[in-house]
Amino acid sequence: MTVVGPFGLSVRDQALEADVQTGLAAVEAGLLDATKSDVPFITEAAQHLVRAGGKRFRPLLAMLSAQFGDADAPGVVPSAVVVELTHLATLYHDDVMDEANVRRGVDSANTRWGNSVAVLTGDFLFARASHILADLGPEAVRIQAEAFERLVTGQILETAGPRDGRDPVEHYLDVMRGKTGSLIAVACRFGAMMAGADESAVDILTQYGERLGVAFQLADDVLDIASDSHESGKTPGTDLREGIPTLPVLHLRAQAAADGKPEDLELLELLDGDLSDDDRLAEALCRLRAHPALEQARRDTIRWTEEARATLAPLPECYAKAALEELCDAVVHRAG
Secondary structure, eight states, X not given: OEEOSGGGOEESOHHHHHHHHHHHHHHHHHHXXXXXXXXXXXXXXXXXXXXXXXXXXXXXXXXXXXXXXXXXXXXXXXXXXXXXXXXXXXXXHHHXXXXXXXXXXXXXXXXHHOHHHHHHHHHHHHHHHHHHHHTTOHHHHHHHHHHHHHHHHHHHHHHHOOOTTOOHHHHHHHHHIIIIIHHHHHHHHHHHHHTTOOHHHHHHHHHHHHHHHHHHHHHHHHHHHHSOHHHHSSOTTHHHHTTOOOHHHHHHHHHHHHHOOHHHHHHHHHHTSOOOSHHHHHHHHHHHHTSHHHHHHHHHHHHHHHHHHHHTTTSOOOHHHHHHHHHHHHHHHHTO
């Protein structure tokens, strides 16, 4: 068994391991090629996050999904490059919106070159993804366009917040389906579709990808509160400090509204205050870690993960299916 992907995923078959490793190496080369420009400064900015690394979670899912057809089909690697380029482009834009200083352990593009360059670099990556996509056929273009629309809609809904009378938790889950789930679903769909898998397998893997994508984001919400920096790779409480609504906090708000417990209202007052002070942030983290809202968010994460796993049931038993199931276990492990 060799580690081939995020979370220490181990593949239990040498042939599958070789296919996945070869595919991921080809994706990496494709990303570097796609981010080259005749203008050296554009190349530097466009390759900034590519060279910073990352989990390559979406290309990994594309490679595993391709195993249900011809994994060596010519469209598999380019489609995985398209999805990862799209993901990277959204990171450039997200960092501008969030005023982030660091991404993947390096200065964010907006910190290094300013917001205008960061936004335009994201646009450049979208353009390069579209160029590759055009060679994959009109159906691939349509699928990517629909997914991108969902992604942007999710981002807008997150910014706008829930409409009056809408359950904030349900609103948040809708946001996650669009913002995160849609592109991960496309990674699975493209991998299977480009490999010529049958239509039912393509549909199953698409559903799996969306559900796993939501679970992956919910696990990050739990990690932001429950983990130390060694586990999560970022400073605990980053989302809290930036005022980003995450699932544990939304559950806390719902419980406070329903029960009106003084200790819950006091904790919300702390969260809604200035958390730039390290001591106040540490107190907020300590109290949230002991609150039932965190465990409720953990249960929600596990539920989405189990739904993703159950979706795979009709697929034939094989090493690729086992690897996809192991990714579900890895997400559960991340959520504790």
